[in-house]
Amino acid sequence: MPKRAGRDIAPPTGKLGVMLVGLGAVSTTFIAGVENVRRGGGLPIGSLTQMGTIRLGKRTDRRSPKIKDFLPLAGLADLVFAAWDPIPDDAYTAARKAGVLEPHHLEPIADFLKGIKPLPAAFDQNYVKRLHGTNVKPGKTKRELAEQLRADIRQFKQTSGVDRVVMIWAASTEVFLTPGPAHQSVAALEQAMERNDPAIAPSMLYAYAALMENVPFANGAPNLTVDIPALERLAEQRKLPIGGKDFKTGQTMMKTVLAPAFKARMLGLAGWYSTNILGNRDGEVLDDPESFKTKEESKLGVLEYILQPDQYPELYGNVFHKVRINYYPPRGDNKEGWDNIDIFGWLGYPMQIKVDFLCRDSILAAPIVLDLALFFDLAQRARLSGIQEWLSFYFKSPQTAPGLYPEHDLFIQQTKLKNTLRWLMGEEQITHLGIEYYEKA
Numbered sequence: 001m002p003k004r005a006g007r008d009i010a011p012p013t014g015k016l017g018v019m020l021v022g023l024g025a026v027s028t029t030f031i032a033g034v035e036n037v038r039r040g041g042g043l044p045i046g047s048l049t050q051m052g053t054i055r056l057g058k059r060t061d062r063r064s065p066k067i068k069d070f071l072p073l074a075g076l077a078d079l080v081f082a083a084w085d086p087i088p089d090d091a092y093t094a095a096r097k098a099g100v101l102e103p104h105h106l107e108p109i110a111d112f113l114k115g116i117k118p119l120p121a122a123f124d125q126n127y128v129k130r131l132h133g134t135n136v137k138p139g140k141t142k143r144e145l146a147e148q149l150r151a152d153i154r155q156f157k158q159t160s161g162v163d164r165v166v167m168i169w170a171a172s173t174e175v176f177l178t179p180g181p182a183h184q185s186v187a188a189l190e191q192a193m194e195r196n197d198p199a200i201a202p203s204m205l206y207a208y209a210a211l212m213e214n215v216p217f218a219n220g221a222p223n224l225t226v227d228i229p230a231l232e233r234l235a236e237q238r239k240l241p242i243g244g245k246d247f248k249t250g251q252t253m254m255k256t257v258l259a260p261a262f263k264a265r266m267l268g269l270a271g272w273y274s275t276n277i278l279g280n281r282d283g284e285v286l287d288d289p290e291s292f293k294t295k296e297e298s299k300l301g302v303l304e305y306i307l308q309p310d311q312y313p314e315l316y317g318n319v320f321h322k323v324r325i326n327y328y329p330p331r332g333d334n335k336e337g338w339d340n341i342d343i344f345g346w347l348g349y350p351m352q353i354k355v356d357f358l359c360r361d362s363i364l365a366a367p368i369v370l371d372l373a374l375f376f377d378l379a380q381r382a383r384l385s386g387i388q389e390w391l392s393f394y395f396k397s398p399q400t401a402p403g404l405y406p407e408h409d410l411f412i413q414q415t416k417l418k419n420t421l422r423w424l425m426g427e428e429q430i431t432h433l434g435i436e437y438y439e440k441a
């Protein structure tokens with residue numbers, strides 16, 4: 001069969017700058033992990049771009065290249081890092097304090113990590129109540145702060161010699177905000193920045209600065225940030241990819257695997273109680289009720305969309321769903337997520353499932369940061385603009401076009417992602433029909 005034309009994709013020539021907002025547990029685990037992989041000190045486990053394959057054509061064709069060989073992705077050797085943080089620790093000190101990676105992964109690369117010093121942040125304690133930062137930009141207006149962030153991006157491009165940049169928010173979860181008049185258009189947003197409107201959170205300034213400097217922006221936390229009409233329009237106008245929100249790592253990843261299974265078998269759900277104990281700085285920030293509210297919304301949304309109670313009122317019309325996060329310092333980054341799931345089957349007989357996930361938050365998040373950096377860079381080179389729903393695989397609370405409900409089922413998201421990769425490269429979509437193996441023409 002003749003190959004269809006794929007999308008024109010500019011080649012990944014030169015270096016790719018990855019600018020991280022926040023140099024905490026996730027960012028340092030990501031940076032130190034990439035450097036370890038580059039030096040042969042470990043494998044990029046959990047990264048689809050590095051470990052994954054993609055089937056092309058029929059099952060009998062036996063074509064399954066690695067994703068990184070199939071697509072023109074930037075290579076790990078070409079990544080250069082920079083970060084902002086209101087805490088002045090360099091990446092080595094921050095990684096030691098985060099306590100995720102062990103000395104044998106940090107000491108051999110200590111000089112490399114010490115070379116990554118955080119730029120002063122656009123930070124405001126009103127949006128992250130539990131943090132006290134000293135490495136902070138001065139500025140009379142939010143507009144001024146955004147201009148300083150833009151200058152940082154230009155400066156980084158110049159001094160590091162990178163050809164392209166992507167920005168990822170891996171900073172603390174901000175307090176809960178809902179979209180309002182200040183978020184409706186680019187002009188309204190700019191005016192609100194001038195008058196220091198409280199509706200403009202620091203994360204929006206980073207997203208605005210990124211887009212104004214032709215940099216794709218992905219949001220790894222549940223804050224509103226780039227999920228507002230003003231920044232969506234700006235991304236479309238400037239032909240830039242954006243996406244979010246909230247890395248889908250531990251408990252919610254499991255939820256978006258299990259809930260579709262119950263629904264696929266038409267098993268009912270009476271309740272789902274999820275609790276977490278977490279002792280890192282993220283846990284401390286989320287101990288503030290206003291930051292927790294932002295996270296709670298993101299974690300609660302998934303079941304409603306997957307189970308469609310309107311369509312299945314007998315099965316899902318009365319689900320009790322509760323999510324708790326408890327700050328418990330002794331565990332550090334090693335979170336424990338418990339789920340008690342009350343399901344029911346044939347004639348309504350109840351059953352229970354318990355999940356106890358002893359996970360490592362940043363170990364699960366780091367490969368997601370890597371994949372997002374590489375795929376957002378690819379999207380920009382392929383001239384994909386606006387919300388990148390095909391990357392919802394990576395997010396707890398995926399951004400979608402207005403009026404579209406998000407797909408939360410991990411395997412629908414994976415199919416969407418892989419079919420988008422096939423489409424980009426002019427390969428046939430895989431529908432899984434497979435009738436041709438049985439009904440020979």
Ligand SMILES: NC(=O)c1ccc[n+]([C@@H]2O[C@H](COP(=O)([O-])OP(=O)(O)OC[C@H]3O[C@@H](n4cnc5c(N)ncnc54)[C@H](O)[C@@H]3O)[C@@H](O)[C@H]2O)c1
Nearest residue numbers: 022024025026085121171172173221247249281282361365
């Ligand atoms: N690890 C996971 O599994 C996971 C999953 C989903 C989402 N997240 C989110 O990712 C984010 C990072 O998590 P973490 O564990 O690295 O947290 P962390 O507290 O270790 O690091 C966050 C860093 O962001 C900095 N920061 C806060 N406000 C900032 C600002 N305005 N500008 C620049 N830096 C700022 C903080 O000083 C801190 O160093 C959190 O919002 C978390 O909720 C993490």
